[in-house]
Amino acid sequence: MTLHKEGSTTIALTILFIFLLNALVQFFLPEYTWLRWLVYLLTAGLFYIVIQFFRNPIFETVKGENLVICPADGKVVVIEETEETEFLKDKRIQISVFMSPFNVHVNRNPIGGLVKYFKYHPGKYLVAWDPKSSTENERTTVVVENKGGTPVLFRQIAGALARRIVWYLKEGDTVKQSEEFGFIKFGSRVDVFLPLDTEIKVKLGDTVKGGLSVLAELKTKK
Numbered sequence: 407m408t409l410h411k412e413g414s415t416t417i418a419l420t421i422l423f424i425f426l427l428n429a430l431v432q433f434f435l436p437e438y439t440w441l442r443w444l445v446y447l448l449t450a451g452l453f454y455i456v457i458q459f460f461r462n463p464i465f466e467t468v469k470g471e472n473l474v475i476c477p478a479d480g481k482v483v484v485i486e487e488t489e490e491t492e493f494l495k496d497k498r499i500q501i502s503v504f505m506s507p508f509n510v511h512v513n514r515n516p517i518g519g520l521v522k523y524f525k526y527h528p529g530k531y532l533v534a535w536d537p538k539s540s541t542e543n544e545r546t547t548v549v550v551e552n553k554g555g556t557p558v559l560f561r562q563i564a565g566a567l568a569r570r571i572v573w574y575l576k577e578g579d580t581v582k583q584s585e586e587f588g589f590i591k592f593g594s595r596v597d598v599f600l601p602l603d604t605e606i607k608v609k610l611g612d613t614v615k616g617g618l619s620v621l622a623e624l625k626t627k628k
Contacts, residue, residue, distance in 0.1 A: 412572055413460025420456045424449040437456040467584035467617035470520045474516045475584050476619040478596045479509040482612045490599045493523050493549050494559055501621055505594050514617045516598055517558050518583035521575055525551035546573050557626050559599040562590055584617040
């Protein structure tokens with residue numbers, strides 16, 4: 407297992423905090439053996455959680471010209487027809503994946519192609535499963551158009567704990583399917599907006615993996 411570069415500062419601060427806390431307990435409360443061991447166990451648990459959050463598994467990703475690959479690890483919490491009002495301005499099928507603090511938080515391109523649109527939106531930090539989070543929370547909006555001319559819009563959405571969204575693409579870039587495009591820290595959500603004639607390959611409640619699970623298959627344009 408490798409660790410993601412976005413975790414460097416957080417992991418370093420966590421190690422410093424654990425060292426100082428354990429040193430203080432050892433110095434000021436040497437006679438309370440049970441308390442020292444309790445602090446040791448709790449700080450070891452904290453370190454494990456932080457390391458787990460920033461893990462970045464290396465694996466062979468799935469690719470397919472008409473496939474829409476899951477952009478994040480998590481659970482499918484929304485599959486519905488909705489109006490996309492920011493860029494596409496028409497009806498789309500929305501698929502939302504909720505990422506808990508225990509999921510891998512690397513975000514991957516669901517399709518490959520040209521980045522036609524990118525925008526960062528500052529905003530609130532509502533819980534990620536709140537329907538309003540898609541339009542009111544801190545978020546990014548990305549539109550990638552594949553070789554067949556089909557645009558797919560996807561959003562990184564911050565949750566109640568997630569206070570930093572990171573992205574590695576910009577408008578005009580050519581991106582590859584399943585490659586990393588960003589990272590969200592500590593619980594969040596990713597929405598994907600697809601054409602109405604798309605064949606959906608997942609159902610509500612499914613556990614999915616970024617870069618591995620197929621969300622849908624786009625219809626080939628004639």
